[in-house]
Amino acid sequence: RAPAPSSSPSAVAAAAAALAAALRQVARRGADGSILPALPNPRRRGGDWPGPKLRSRGRTIDISQVTPPARFAHAVLRTRKMEEAIRFYERVLGAHVVQRSEHLAFLTYDEEHHRIALVATAQPEPAPPGRCRAVGQDYRRAAGLDHLAYTFKDLHELLQAYARLRREGILPVWTINHGPTTSLYYQDPDGNRVELQVDNFAKEEEGKAWMSSEAFEQNPIGVEFNAEQLLERYVRGEPLDLLLRQGATEASGALAGPLPALQCRPLDGSRVIAPSRFAHAVLRTRNLAGAIRFYERVLGAHVVQQSKHLAFLTYDEEHHRIALAYTPQKAPAPPSAAGLDHLAYTVLHLPALLQTYARLRQEGILPVWTINHGPTTSLYYQDPDGNKVELQVDNFATEAELKACMQSESFVRNPIGIEFDADKLLERYLRGDPIELLLQQGATEAPPRSKL
DSSP states (O other): OOOOOOSSHHHHHHHHHHHHHHHHHHHTBOTTSOBOOOOOOTTSOSOOOOSSEEEOSSOEEETTOOOOOSEEEEEEEEESOHHHHHHHHHHHHOOEEEEEOSSEEEEESSSSSOSEEEEEOOOOSBSOOOOSSSTTTSOOOOSEEEEEEEEOSSHHHHHHHHHHHHHTTOOOSEEEEOSSEEEEEEEOTTSOEEEEEEESSSSHHHHHHHHTSHHHHHOSSOEEOOHHHHHHHHHHTOOHHHHTSTTSSOSOOOOOSSOOOOOSSOOOTTOOOOOSEEEEEEEEESOHHHHHHHHHHHHOOEEEEEOSSEEEEESSSSSOSEEEEEOOOOSOOOTTSBEEEEEEEEOSSHHHHHHHHHHHHHTTOOOSEEEEOSSEEEEEEEOTTSOEEEEEEESSSSHHHHHHHHTSHHHHHOSSOEEOOHHHHHHHHHHTOOHHHHTSTTSSOOOSSOOO
């Protein structure tokens, strides 16, 4: 208990010191009430917090609880061709630029402040090329991003996007019915692939059931289709349930000639349609078991289906949010190579973010970077293949405020942000400091040593 206040400066200082000491003791009591060790230097590995919980003034951090993210936030890609990359995502995803500088561009296609961030890199060459279809046989691409997938509302919107892009000279590099989805794959100027897809089932339970079926286990890749024939059958008015089945058309072939005449179902080939939501990311990995364990621990994901060379994981109602594909490629891509920089996931609030930090710290998983970007407070982790995962919380209550922050003069001057000390932020949270203060840049000093 803190001493009673006094009017003398020395007494006030002594009371403040005693109160701080008392709070430090309260903040480090385990579930059984025993005092936990002092918070260590964040440069040390974690794992020295006995007991499942950290408690303070009405605030409890449950280290044993795995909190999955509330939603996907954004992907950050490194690009050798900034202008071309911006144009690609404007045309393919219907995105628009929210903010940009000489080396950075932030784009969105919905109410989120940004869904794609592009970072200029001087790296002249992309990651080693390779085929994508014969998983485990000729799958020689470097560990890292395989593709990002975006879901459209229905087959009409997917085919309308296909027709518009075809007219603009942008053709898919792969057209395949995976079983749970009907998918078109496109390739951006740096070789990153983008999957535009539509769900083949009305309910997520049906999609998950398919992924657990014997048919999917025997063929987790799917059956290729001819997009021209699918479009033609769609505008003729054929039933959607037939068009979304595997084998609805013959395998894909060369695209030639004009678009089919529009009949029962008109398509507006000039309209840019944005995806309704992010679907999943596919990553190539040199260590399948290690990657699975990482995403189980960091995202709270679980395996929906797994084979020798593939694993599908989810952390919510979607049939999968992360797919991992084994690659025998031994060496990783150069750190600055064009391609994936990181994937970001939003958690509901600061307590959930700090709970995840404390839990992972207890397991010996420390962030490689802790930074307040302005719009978000973020922790960066690195998976076994070097892919970075950002766990973030929004620093503002509304998307309008977040976008205003990104368009402000202070963000233009410093679009990266200000580093913070995660242990000290956790300590202030447990002490009961107001959350709106903790979400401000400069809430703590920078960590003793920058990790990135």
